[in-house]
Amino acid sequence: MTIVLDSLRYLAYxxxxxxxxxxxxxxxxxxxIDRKLVARMQKRIxxxxxxxxxxxxxxxxxxxxxxxxxxxxxxxxxxxVGLAAQVVLQLFIPVFSFxxxxxxxxxxxxxxxxxxxxxxxxxxxxSSGSPYAGVGLSRxxxxxxxxELPLVLVLLAVAKTVGNAMGxxxxxxxxxxxxYQAANGSLITRLSMxxxxxxxxxxxxxxxGNHPFDAAEAETxxxxxxxxxxxxxxxxxxxxxxxxxxxxMTSLFVALxxxxxxxxxxxxxxxxxxxxxxxxxxxxxxxxxxLLCIVLVAxxxxxxxxxxxxxxxxxxxxxxxxVVAGLALISVVLAWYGL
Amino acid sequence: xxxxxxxxxxxxxxxxxxINAGSCNGCDIELVAVLTPRYDAExxxxxxxxxxxxxxxxxVTGPVTKQVLPRVLRAISxxxxxxxxxxMGSCPQSGNVFRGSYSVAGPLSKYVxxxxxxxxxxxxxxxxxxxxxxxxxxxxxxxxxxxxxxxAKAAPAEEPKExxxxxxAEAVEEAAPADPPVEExxxxxxxxxx
Numbered sequence: 301m302t303i304v305l306d307s308l309r310y311l312a313y314x315x316x317x318x319x320x321x322x323x324x325x326x327x328x329x330x331x332x333i334d335r336k337l338v339a340r341m342q343k344r345i346x347x348x349x350x351x352x353x354x355x356x357x358x359x360x361x362x363x364x365x366x367x368x369x370x371x372x373x374x375x376x377x378x379x380x381v382g383l384a385a386q387v388v389l390q391l392f393i394p395v396f397s398f399x400x401x402x403x404x405x406x407x408x409x410x411x412x413x414x415x416x417x418x419x420x421x422x423x424x425x426x427s428s429g430s431p432y433a434g435v436g437l438s439r440x441x442x443x444x445x446x447x448e449l450p451l452v453l454v455l456l457a458v459a460k461t462v463g464n465a466m467g468x469x470x471x472x473x474x475x476x477x478x479x480y481q482a483a484n485g486s487l488i489t490r491l492s493m494x495x496x497x498x499x500x501x502x503x504x505x506x507x508x509g510n511h512p513f514d515a516a517e518a519e520t521x522x523x524x525x526x527x528x529x530x531x532x533x534x535x536x537x538x539x540x541x542x543x544x545x546x547x548x549m550t551s552l553f554v555a556l557x558x559x560x561x562x563x564x565x566x567x568x569x570x571x572x573x574x575x576x577x578x579x580x581x582x583x584x585x586x587x588x589x590x591l592l593c594i595v596l597v598a599x600x601x602x603x604x605x606x607x608x609x610x611x612x613x614x615x616x617x618x619x620x621x622x623v624v625a626g627l628a629l630i631s632v633v634l635a636w637y638g639l
Numbered sequence: 640x641x642x643x644x645x646x647x648x649x650x651x652x653x654x655x656x657x658i659n660a661g662s663c664n665g666c667d668i669e670l671v672a673v674l675t676p677r678y679d680a681e682x683x684x685x686x687x688x689x690x691x692x693x694x695x696x697x698x699v700t701g702p703v704t705k706q707v708l709p710r711v712l713r714a715i716s717x718x719x720x721x722x723x724x725x726x727m728g729s730c731p732q733s734g735n736v737f738r739g740s741y742s743v744a745g746p747l748s749k750y751v752x753x754x755x756x757x758x759x760x761x762x763x764x765x766x767x768x769x770x771x772x773x774x775x776x777x778x779x780x781x782x783x784x785x786x787x788x789x790x791a792k793a794a795p796a797e798e799p800k801e802x803x804x805x806x807x808a809e810a811v812e813e814a815a816p817a818d819p820p821v822e823e824x825x826x827x828x829x830x831x832x833x
Contacts, residue, residue, distance in 0.1 A: 344675075524688065535692075
């Protein structure tokens with residue numbers, strides 16, 4: 301009996317709440333809000349907030365062309381693998397006190413899973429046989445390399461800070477990081493974490509391939525780069541994958557640095573019956589998470605998109621390995637000295 | 640359910656691919672100007688794409704020179720169905736002042752089925768938006784027609800290819816393609832400018 305119930309619960313996790321449906325709706329909404337905000341910042345009216353949904357369903361209705369030079373299986377399977385990895389990643393990121401799969405995966409798994417969508421785009425592009433995709437994928441590889449180092453340093457700084465407090469040295473478990481913050485307040489309030497916060501804010505647009513760091517998808521110079529040969533449903537899946545990535549990166553930021561809000565919510569509901577309080581807490585936390593994601597997208601993606609021009613690939617690499625990695629490194633050193 | 644959603648979305652998210660077929664750059668500038676803050680075609684869902692594979696609406700400017708004709712036809716055939724072909728400015732429609740030149744192969748309607756013509760040299764932004772809005776409607780209708788085709792399922796042959804290899808025999812008079820052209824706003828201006 302419990303096995304049936306458990307498997308039903310996990311199915312609901314995968315398909316509905318932190319899984320596919322939630323990712324689809326919130327990711328697309330975040331993407332639409334981003335486009336609207338950029339338009340307003342440029343004094344335009346901008347597309348409706350639901351525009352990504354229209355784009356998605358339109359692409360589903362278009363003809364899917366597989367180039368003659370392409371490897372058909374890889375070309376069509378790559379976008380699905382990328383989307384699946386992206387949604388699995390979302391399952392492992394805790395929503396404040398709630399996490400769908402507790403204790404199964406930690407920060408290291410998140411790091412690996414973050415790579416898979418990018419690698420799947422690279423695979424799909426490489427199998428399409430287009431020279432534009434070739435240029436795009438070489439740039440994407442450099443972008444991954446550039447963003448990976450600062451991201452690892454940021455995660456290390458967080459792990460060391462939480463680990464110090466728990467007496468375990470390094471704490472890589474996301475649910476333990478969430479619990480620690482719920483008890484002791486958000487990490488963003490610590491002075492030693494501020495450089496890491498700044499670094500993470502700069503990593504978000506790079507990881508999602510947003511404007512100043514979108515050399516890999518430069519539509520004006522290399523015809524959308526890696527997506528040059530995609531059309532119809534596979535392209536729709538890539539667009540969805542990109543939208544979910546916005547959600548994943550922003551909620552990872554919230555999980556790493558703003559976890560204290562979960563403790564505050566539970567504090568508010570302390571008088572209620574535990575069953576009601578539990579349900580209510582999750583609903584409130586989801587709403588708060590979504591609002592925070594919107595704020596982060598507005599800050600890291602829309603604002604940066606509206607005021608900057610695209611960087612060349614070597615500028616991007618240099619920027620991440622000096623400025624952003626430097627910021628993260630300051631936090632790591634401070635955390636190591638127990639500040 | 641999804642079919643209705645798809646058909647409706649077709650008319651709300653047209654992505655443009657712009658082909659310059661020997662244009663003087665006037666129309667090209669005007670097309671980009673339509674996407675700027677003053678007219679903001681993006682509020683209707685328009686987006687310029689970098690590759691024909693992503694496009695729904697192909698906008699052709701310029702009188703279609705002999706050099707560029709094979710490339711134009713190739714690029715158009717790379718656009719996935721359903722697609723709408725729009726000629727912008729008087730050049731691809733009639734040849735304009737380049738009509739009769741040894742190097743001009745146009746008008747475009749000799750080679751492909753043009754869905755919308757936006758007249759003018761260069762067309763007014765209002766005319767361009769009007770023409771593109773009509774293109775959105777035609778796109779949605781084409782998708783609805785495809786739905787019918789898919790349901791019937793019996794027909795092995797797809798719809799007639801839009802790109803015809805050989806030019807139509809009869810000489811095309813001043814811009815009279817099969818589909819209804821948009822000229823309400825633009826006609827007056829075209830007359831004034833030429």
